[in-house]
Amino acid sequence: xxxxxxxxxxxxIAARFVDPYAAVPIAFASHYTLDMVPHWDSATNRVNKSDKxxxxxxxxxxxxxxxxxxxxxxxxxxxxxxxxxxxxVGVSLLPDVVTFLTRFxxxxxxxxxxxxxxxxxxxxxxxxxxxxxxxxIIAVGVVYLVLFRVFI
Numbered sequence: 001x002x003x004x005x006x007x008x009x010x011x012x013i014a015a016r017f018v019d020p021y022a023a024v025p026i027a028f029a030s031h032y033t034l035d036m037v038p039h040w041d042s043a044t045n046r047v048n049k050s051d052k053x054x055x056x057x058x059x060x061x062x063x064x065x066x067x068x069x070x071x072x073x074x075x076x077x078x079x080x081x082x083x084x085x086x087x088x089v090g091v092s093l094l095p096d097v098v099t100f101l102t103r104f105x106x107x108x109x110x111x112x113x114x115x116x117x118x119x120x121x122x123x124x125x126x127x128x129x130x131x132x133x134x135x136x137i138i139a140v141g142v143v144y145l146v147l148f149r150v151f152i
Contacts, residue, residue: 001034002041003058003093005136007065008072009034009143010092014085015077016147027092030143035095037139038125040132055104065093095120 010027017023042049042057049057066089073085090097098116102108127135 001031001037001039001136001139003061003065003096004068005034005039005140006031006092006096007069007089008140010089011069011072011077011085012143012147013092014088015073015079016151018084020084020087023088024091027088028094031092031095032119032123034139035120035123036125037135038127038132039136039139040127040129043124044126044128044132051104058100065089 009030013023013027013030017026042054042061046054069085069089070082073079073082079085095116098113099120102110102113102117126132
């Protein structure tokens with residue numbers, strides 16, 4: 001999934017669950033759950049991309065993710081606890097942040113984060129454009145409906 005989708009779902013979770021003891025594990029689990037949906041993201045077709053191109057695409061995605069999250073939280077949900085939003089969205093993005101740090105910053109294997117990288121490889125399901133974006137839009141819609149229409 002793109003960082004934008006993970007952040008939007010994190011925003012939904014922050015808006016729906018005001019208790020961080022509920023929201024943090026849900027946001028964390030949402031990352032792995034969403035990655036099981038076939039999708040396109042900046043790592044799709046990774047073998048054909050330079051590190052520079054991959055990082056640029058991921059940076060643009062992250063900037064969009066943060067912007068969309070703040071707009072949704074403030075305007076759609078009319079909420080103002082942005083520190084809470086940052087916590088929950090951060091947790092929803094954490095597995096990808098760990099993967100980024102281990103592949104591009106630390107570049108060393110470590111038992112503390114190798115489990116995350118292995119799990120991400122096993123769960124990620126890639127899909128080419130445009131279908132890989134369509135599945136993400138549908139996933140966001142389903143999460144919204146479940147959180148705000150089913151569990152009212």
